[in-house]
Amino acid sequence: MSLLTPQRPSEGAHTHSGATMVPDASRAERTASFEVADFPVPHGREEEWRFTPVDRLGAFFRDEPTGACLQWEESLPEGVTLSTLSVPQWRDLGVPAPQDRAAAAAAAHSGGVALVDVPAEAELAEPVRIRLTGTEQDLVHGHLTVRVGRFARATVVIEHAGVADYSEVLTVLAGDGSHVTLVTVQEWDDASHHLGQHDVVVGRDATVRHIAVTLGGGVVRLNTNTSYTGPGGSFEGLGVYFADAGQHLEHRLFVDHEAPHCRSNVEYKGALQGETARTVWVGDVLIRASAEGTDTYELNRNLILSDGARADSVPNLEIETGEIEGAGHASATGRFDDEQLFYLQARGIPEDEARRLVVRGFFAGVVARIGVPEVQEHLMAVIERELAGGGE
Template identity: 50%
Template sequence: MTTAEATQETAQHGLKAHSDGDWENRIPVQTRSERPKSTDVEAFEKVTGREAVWKFAPVAKLDALLNGELDGSRVKVAVPSIPGITEEWISRDDERIGRAGTPEERGAAAAWSAFQEAHLVTVSGDEHVTATITRDSLDAAPRAAHTIIEAKANSRGLVIVENTGAAQLSENVEIVVGDGANLTLVSVQQWGSEAIHLASHYATVGRDASFTHIVVSLGGSIVRLNPSIHLDHEGANGEAFGAYFADAGQHLEHQVYMDHDAPHTRSRVTYKGALQGEGAHTVWIGDVLIRRNATGTDSYEQNRNLVLSEGTRADSIPNLEIETGDIEGAGHASATGRFDEEHLFYLMSRGISEEEARKLVVRGFLLEVVGKIGHEATETRLQEAIEAELAESSI
């Protein structure tokens, strides 16, 4: 066998170019767990937009983050100084990096290859703590970032990441939830109108621990935030909620992965979105994998989209893969449509105008997710942001 033949035979599927006639190796990866993984951007081909993980994204507008040189220096963040919360910057070779997950696509790998230091935020102590991390001083230069949020064993905390202003940011966020811990992470995207944000979140959830991941995407030109939650210890619980409101020309994308890899784990996924304006585009892809050893699993995922005007597009793809028959239950659902006429009739029959009735339906639709944050000031501010979106609509 020649050197070239040996290289082709041993190359990991999906990471090297193939000839047009190499049909066997051109078969796409069907199982989420079998996707190629690497922290090295050069391990992935350049993105064309034909790949399964990129086919809905406006890849031409992401070239600087996918193929360009990224500034990997520290990103400006503000973290409050409160008991139970500590922060530090650690070098990229620190052993605490890489515990929660590994990139499965070029965008995340590019950010991982470029960052110089990681920002580590630690939640500790038995008392519940709340911390808001603010990022509002970035600029439009292409940047890479790496963040680690760790909840120590038996700790309890709520961490809110606020993103506003200008940005062209690609990042990886690792979440490590210790045994018996209870952590909620909220990521709020209220970027400026020209901002571009690519983010991959990876979580590993400890034994009898609970993790809630909440995404609220309202601002930005392109937001692509993909959480992967790995329930790889017995009794782990994972919940993922999302609310998004896309306006004209805005692209909001979320690809959610729930990986059940231990007995008696539980997950719930609920994402809800509204779309209005010409060219508004949302993408939701939900993958649930119940592995062979994940007996007693209880899982359900759903996505609901409310279309408010013509010229919008909502892609919604739920996927469920089960490798064992010994489970408590598993299911998925997806729906995209206009207003429920019965709801409108009910409100209008009580003296509410049709326009206000439509806005009430949208408020209730999205605020179901916002209300799960558990922080009054943040919930109020997001309610006001949704009200502002509705004030500009003509529904």
């Protein structure tokens, strides 16, 4: 485990990162653009793509529309509306620009942006639910924006399933003083590929919780980027993932602290079972010079359940001001705790059941904070099935 709590860095930017990061590279220097041509086709040697099997994703980088769609089902509580924007109208909302070629292509060629609007001061008794299902191995450009008004309280659950190559741009605009929980569930068939850019814009004194649950798909790569429009904002990024043999599940986060007196907390936990199971977690936090009073922490834990699985975990922390409340990160990857297994088996619990109990306990702290009981119950049931399948 690597743990750092820096205090009052010296003049100029201070960067602490995993040993694999390019030395002195600033996350702020990455390209962000609405133009596809501003991003070269990745070859896998670039810092932001070197963990990703880009040879399996060529279609995602083409600068052309496909016209393919996913099946869409929604359940909207009273007062919530669904409409469609053109891409220029979407850009007029002041949304963040795409940060890689796949996201830029998805934004440019989606054919329109689905806009879910939660009115100001609304308090939703039920979640907004959207289910997207693929039926063919076609490339689909998906584009969704969730806009939550001032002082509103809302939970949004987005589920992905079926077979598809899905390139996604998802934007969450949280109004001042709002409380928003977004749960995104990736439960694709093994043949599916999913690249997504999730942008979370946190308003003044707003609280946003982004939860990524990734349990299926051949290749899934989600980039979650968070920014703040005013002081007092709070972001919590939670993630749970379980990779089987042949799966590549990758989660990247970038928390850009520019406004003062904001906080962020990131916690992702993953398990890997089966030879060639692969996960990647990269957490970037940038505290700019203007972000005095920032309080941030990020944590990643990975549990290796069988030989041949590999988990990469890279926390990066960049600080440009010493006037902060706190900043730190931790990362660890390991196998079963033999003492825990021995303790359970010594009390008459069979080994297989003991393993399941240990895995359930590993995930329990994150799952309990999802806040949507049916999602929590479903997640634990799927994890049970994954364990029973032995990583196949």
